[in-house]
Amino acid sequence: MKVSYIGLGVMGAGMALNLGNGEAEGLYEFLACDANEASLEQFKERGLKTSTNIVDTTDSDYIFLCLPNLEIVKSVVLGENGLLNHLKPGQTIVDFSTISYLGAVEIAEACKSEGIEFLDCPISGQQAKALDGTLSIMCGGNEEVFHTIKPMLDRMGTQVLYMGENGAGQLTKMINNCALNICVASFSELLPVGVKLGLDAEKLGDVLMTATGSSFASKTLIPKVLEGNFEHGFSLGRAYKDMESMYEVLIKSEIPLPTLNGTMQSYQLALQSGHRDDYKQGMIKFYEDMLDVKVRKEGFK
Structure with a gap:
């Protein structure tokens, strides 16, 4: 059996090294x-x-992908010199990239028409988890194929879940990302209000990281806000694209989600104010500017 891995970026490299141990x-x-x-x-x-x-990967039984966006995944799989033009029925593509639900379904249907299995298996976790093989992996596609490749997936993740048919993995990841974005918007709006009305930024941040209003987002990102760190990681622009992908599904299914809509407007305000390339907690800058405050620990700008 032969296995290939395409895409050795920040997340893909660690995952591929773990898979290569086989x-x-x-x-x-x-x-x-x-x-x-x-x-x-x-x-x-x-x-x-x-x-x-x-x-050179196209003689592999299983080809794993971890690529930056939908356009590149489409190019690699469906492009003029893409994988699909070289594969034979019975081979399998497993995509760890974060792309849209509708995009995953489209690619899966194109693969299925050629007898190729396509599983969308987006990942959740930071680079350290990719390196030590402790990611969360959410999979959509043929369930029988999922169980066949699960021992390989277990080399890269400790939470490996079959979520349903093609697109189910991406839908799960989209919902998770949207929930995270909502949490980021909430503290980005409320922290500056507290500081404007006289509360100490560091003490208020400690409360939002430990009390009932805490979340993964607050625990991970508020320390960065307090130190004025808005670089590196997942940008506001990319976070907004996740919500756009979710919104496409909601429009098609005629499902109203007021909280998500409100969060998208908060992101739009930050994007229009020039914070597109800041890490997602950079949204707070819009509200800091509006209220003329800084949510920082003493000694940080």
Whole structure:
């Protein structure tokens, strides 16, 4: 059996290294693939085969992808020289990328018409979890194929869930991301109000990180706000695209979600104010500017 992995970026590299360990155990042949030659070095050091050409992966039984966005996934799978033009019925593509629900369904249908299985398996977790194999992985597609590849998925994640048919993995990830974005919007709006009305920023932040109003978002991002750190990580612009993808589904299904709509408006205010490339807690800057305050610990700007 041969297994390939395409996309060795921040998340993909760690995942691919964990998957590549299966070759040392004699379970399969492994190939790591990325257009960036430099990203292949750590795989070469481990004695694993590498390539910069996706066509070299097309003799694999299972091809795993971790790519930046829907456009690139479409290009790699459906493009003029994409995987689908080289694969044979019975092969499987497993996509860890975060793309839209409708996009995942479209790609899956194109693959199915050629006898190729496509599973959308977006991931949740930070780079450290990718490296130590403790990600959450949410999968949509053929359930029988899911159970076949689950031992490989278990090398990369500790929470590996089958969510349903094609698109179900992406829908799960979209809902999770939207819930996170709502939490970010809530503290971004309320922290500046507290500071404007005389509360200490650090003490108020401590309450929102520990009391009943706490969340993963507050615990992870408020410390960065208090130190004025708005760089690195998942930008406001990318976070907004997640909500756009969810909104497409809601429109098609005629489902009203007022809280999500309100959150999108908060993000729009921040985006229109020039904070698109800030990490998502950068939304707070819009409300700081509006109220003429800074939500910072003493000594930070």
